[in-house]
Amino acid sequence: MRRIRKKDGIRTYSSDTDLVETRRKEIIARATRVFVKQGYHETNMRDLAASIDMSVGSIYHYVGAKQDILYLIINVAVTRQSDWIDRIKANLETRSATEVLKDFMRSYYTNVEEELDVTLFTYQETKNLDRKSQKTILDAAALDVEACAIILRRGMENSEFKIANPLLMAHDIIVLGHMWAIRHWYLANICTLEEYIREQTDLILARISNK
Amino acid sequence: MRRIRKKDGIRTYSSDTDLVETRRKEIIARATRVFVKQGYHETNMRDLAASIDMSVGSIYHYVGAKQDILYLIINVAVTRQSDWIDRIKANLETRSATEVLKDFMRSYYTNVEEELDVTLFTYQETKNLDRKSQKTILDAAALDVEACAIILRRGMENSEFKIANPLLMAHDIIVLGHMWAIRHWYLANICTLEEYIREQTDLILARISNK
Amino acid sequence: MRRIRKKDGIRTYSSDTDLVETRRKEIIARATRVFVKQGYHETNMRDLAASIDMSVGSIYHYVGAKQDILYLIINVAVTRQSDWIDRIKANLETRSATEVLKDFMRSYYTNVEEELDVTLFTYQETKNLDRKSQKTILDAAALDVEACAIILRRGMENSEFKIANPLLMAHDIIVLGHMWAIRHWYLANICTLEEYIREQTDLILARISNK
């Protein structure tokens, strides 16, 4: 008789929490590549198992369902390191909001470039999660906007920026980053990432800089 | 020996072109609602047929495969009326590029609001089409950017605007419109459509207006 | 309300017996070509209708079911003209049994050659008829053997032939004819029809001729 346990709300048959974590990381890392390439619905568990060099049974030891893998993948994709916001705040102590914002956009957009496929994947497949998981993911995704808004608000405080709706402006900054991935099929034909970053930065600053 | 009839590249068993057109329109109109609500993969043909009040057999009388329905739906969603660009050009004869752009953004974004679900659907499900259909769809989608670019270029010609990369700027204008649908789960909490239109218009004009 | 009538045990909606006969003949003649080429199961009613230049509805006016067409086709194929046996008997009045048998084999085998595909078709598809129809067909097919046996028995009567089991011998004569069609994929590589007829005739005569 199998004993059923849970970790992070997802069923597992193992009681060794560390092992579960290790194996799940392996699964996520490799499954990401497979799902991103072939599509979530288009990949069946047999092929997935073969592609990530595990047995179907093993996968189900560490994960409760196919959808859980999707959740774990997307969750990794939208979750930033925990010290991310702290580092932004630290930067704001020593440098102007404008400078921090420029750096932020550059590093955020560069990160999108590095995770081009996963970013697109997240936009397309999040809908396949159950309601609760979707909420978790969207909340995590919203944190990016909040982080960006911190910079904008600081700039407003010290009169560097003048912004009517800082959350909306932050949102624009974030999604214009995502667009580099989502619309790469078009953008790749009309500019380089470098140009893209420069133009979007200029677009934003032209509007918020307090002259 | 086996005779295959096609209309618009999609198999049909009827030779009555008008009837095919009528029935397909019905299928598209009703299937859009069902797919958008339940998801493409989550809706099976039996349920679809029941929902749109047709028999499964009848659907396959006018359409070759489930995927064809998806294609038809998305194609309708991304295809503008043929006189769309002409109307923009006509407007540019009598009014300033700035005014025309403002109107364009308002009407485009308002249209997104009216087709909120379908716009989101298009972003999520286009990947489920075969390679060739995807190309057709993306090409059609690119026309929106081109249309917007016409306005921008006119503004540049008469020195109303100053823009480094008009296609990229047009692209921003278009996708920021789409974002009202794609990220509605977030935007709806921070602003109204009215505000959204105003802010995005100001964002763009602040950057391109030639002072 | 449709009135249902029958002709030759097969449902029809028409009361005009002659018309039914005419139309059925058309259907049989053309459907034979289609079924023989594409196979009975592989041809659906829509394609059949298109191929024989009739509407599906029309076919069902004159025929009760798809299987009925198969029956009619095979029935034509296995049914000889009614004067066939009479002509054999007449021949036997004036010529030796040996001569008549030679002629019989030549004309029978030549006829197989002319209906190569239909003969094969009959062997392969009779099983798809219902029990009762199969019986009718097999009985009709048995008549060929009986006809041949008449010749053999006449030869035995006048001591031209010496045969232990004339029905079995007649059966060999008939099926060796059919084999020219059934195993044409092999026989065509090793001899001509002319050779085939000569060899089989010699084979039979070597055994039955009373020296």
Add this chain to the structure above:
Amino acid sequence: MRRIRKKDGIRTYSSDTDLVETRRKEIIARATRVFVKQGYHETNMRDLAASIDMSVGSIYHYVGAKQDILYLIINVAVTRQSDWIDRIKANLETRSATEVLKDFMRSYYTNVEEELDVTLFTYQETKNLDRKSQKTILDAAALDVEACAIILRRGMENSEFKIANPLLMAHDIIVLGHMWAIRHWYLANICTLEEYIREQTDLILARISNK
């Protein structure tokens, strides 16, 4: 990316070659009975699965398609043991061609009797295979004729036999055997297998014996 395993040209999801072989043998053995009794087209996969006491899924674990089962069945039916021809040749070392031929016919025809239904089935259903499989089957079937021809040629060498076209004669010998199955509906009424063998043997020998 999608890995497809094959054994004998037929898809399987198992990599355990022995297991595939075992299970396929089970499937063939039991499916033969079902198909032969009910017909290939008349048996659907659900019924087949129930009849052979396997799940539909399991069948498809070892076989790629319904047609593959048909192929495997017919292939077994037409394939003789590999030492068959060697045994014939060995016999020809010690015994006269006439004796070997008599034995050959007896054992071949007896074998047909033992596989009555399958022999008929093969004649009727081979056409349902794809072109390539048909070729394989027909080539295998042709080997029987070749084997028989070996005996005939030996008899010609040592002047026991005199034959114009040994391949054609061998073909007659083989197909007259098959006819015991194909036309059993008729033959069963006019003679026993014993008589049939005797008569056909006499028929052949009367023609080829060099007196």
Add this chain to the structure above:
DNA sequence: CATGAATGAGGTTTCATTCAT
């Protein structure tokens, strides 16, 4: 813990037949 064979419900699509026009 690891494996992969087994399951069977459910997916998409076809097609013989009917019937309103």
Add this chain to the structure above:
DNA sequence: TATGAATGAAACCTCATTCAT
């Protein structure tokens, strides 16, 4: 009488998940 659009049951095949080994 002639048509072909409409029907829906049933076909083949897939695949997430389980569980004996």
